[in-house]
Amino acid sequence: MKKIIYALILPLVVVSGLVFANLEIKNETSKKSIPKPLGGVPLSAAERKAALKKWEATPDGIMYKKWEASPEGKKVYASETKIRKHISAFTNMEAVVTSRSLPPGSRLGFGVMVRINGDDYIVKFEPEKSQLEQLHSLEVNDKIIIKSHNVSHAPKYAYPIVSGDYVERDSKVIFKRAPRKGGC
Template identity: 50%
Template sequence: MKKVIYALILPMVVVSGIVFANRESKKETSYKPSPKPLSTTSSKTDSEETKKWKASLYGGIFKEWEISFERERLLATADKIRKNLTAFTNMEAVVTSLSIPSRTNADASTIQGVLVSINGQAYIVQFDPGDIQQLQSLRVNDKIIIKSSSAQYLRNYLHLVLSANYVERNHKVIVKRDFSKVGC
């Protein structure tokens, strides 16, 4: 009886080994990249569009900003908090102003937020429109804990803008963004 069972199992093992080996070789061949580029016209079109954009007004403004001292200053301030942004960790901040300095007075009402100091550097903390009531409870020299996942440079503002994903003052949560409701 044992010989009959071994005789039946042995061919099944051999056949299944062949099937799995054949399956693996098909997977390997399907993932090989093509040796030639897919389209030669797309790279030419992209470079032509890029050239047109660089020749436009916005391209010129970007070129000026790219070589400016202000860009270097903003990149340096972003580097100081990059680890905290990527790890979404606490940053201790002090509220220095309840109004946001902008290049022109017309832009002052575009962002709802406060100016804070983190490790001696000034940043703008931007609040969502639904968090405005919590924003009104903040005062100058309040010490707050901020967690943010992103920072951006807006051309009309002097400082880097942080999104307020989590803000805490005196161990009380002021703002806590619910990421489960945020969609793509």
């Protein structure tokens, strides 16, 4: 009887050991798959600073620095600062839709223009097809609540760009960004 029990337990121990070892191997490979700059070695702070200085000397870098110092660039940064606390805390921001279309020449995909606390913003969405109908129902002067995890800027646009993660109108959720598939 003891031989039968040992014969049944031994394969169970071996299989569970293999499963555990496989999990550790997967964890090690996921840690190793963190993207690194060219050459495979992460850059130190000094190297990053040197690379930034080198980029700032390029025509694109010079143009960007001029934009940052311009009144338009300063206005965009000031507008970003006004909503930074809401972005960091992922809290409600009351907004009014000012336009159902983005500025001419935009390559941001689907979005609307809104006014939050007296400043204009671009709100861009990454909707799935099932969510488009609700977003297309937005009208100029609609009052909405927006939540976002990200605000960015680009010299091409005279407004900060808010990534719309959550939108509600009249206490009804009309958009909620779907979590990304396969990771973060």
